[in-house]
Amino acid sequence: MANPFSESERAAVYRAIYERRDMRHFVRGPVAPEVLERLIDAAHHAPSVGYMQPWRIVRITDPAVRLALHAAVESERIKTADALGQRRDEFMKLKVEGMLECGEVLVMALMDGRERHVFGRRTMPEMDLASVACAIQNLWLAARAEGLGMGWVSIFDPDDVRALLDIPTGAQPVAILCLGHVERFYDEPMLETERWATRKPLKECLFENRWPEA
Structure with missing residues (x-):
């Protein structure tokens, strides 16, 4: 093996992977500028196909823009709930x-x-x-290592966000990322705690040589 990490370094990498959570509950307070710089740089060092580096990151510092984005998410949350049929009320109880x-x-x-x-x-x-998903994951794992929580919000209409942020034609908003201090990290993914879904057994996702017959 070429230049492997030490045992403690490997343990830290795996700890970040297994303890990463999609956080919804935050403690108010700023993220230190030097920490934010490290996190964004970690995202920027993600792998990309053809080294195209297609990610673009818009930091929201205007409270009015944040409120407008929140309103866009809330609008889509209600539409998503309506599309879920019997699970509507269950979904509306979730903090997303x-x-x-x-x-x-x-x-x-x-x-x-x-x-x-x-x-x-x-x-x-x-x-x-x-x-872009690789860049988000880099940021997520680095945030966990820094003791910060991050949540990925995908409940929005891309056209609404594009208009709010003056994103040019052809570009595509992918995720709204909430980053900040947390009182504690969830013991397990929140949607497992809320009994919305459970993690699939690995054997259902890992095949050898061919896709198995149903």
Whole structure:
């Protein structure tokens, strides 16, 4: 093996992976500028297909813009609930974001002009989105290592967010990220605690050589 981490360093990496949580409950207070800089730099060092680096990060510092984004999320939350049928009331009881309490709100988006990048995307153009997801995961794990919580909000209409943030045609908002201090990290994913879903056994997701017959 080439230059492996020490045992304690490996343990820290795996700890960040297993203790990362999609946080919804935050303690009000700012994120230190030097910590935020480290986190955003970690996101920027994510892998990307064809080294296209398609992520664009909009930091929301205007309280009015944050409130407008929150209103857009709330509007879509109600529409999502209505689309869930019998699970509507159950969904409406869930806390799906912490946008008004967290220290920082970041909007992660795909850049415009992505059609120029063919390397790795000729048959799978969605690899630009996969690359942005890697940047989000980098930020998430780094935040956990710093003792900060992060929540990924995807309940919004991209056109609403695009208009609010003057995102150009061709670019695509992907996630609203809530980042900040937390009183504690959830012992397990919140949707497991709320009995919305459970983690699938690994054997249902891992195959060998071929997809098994149903």
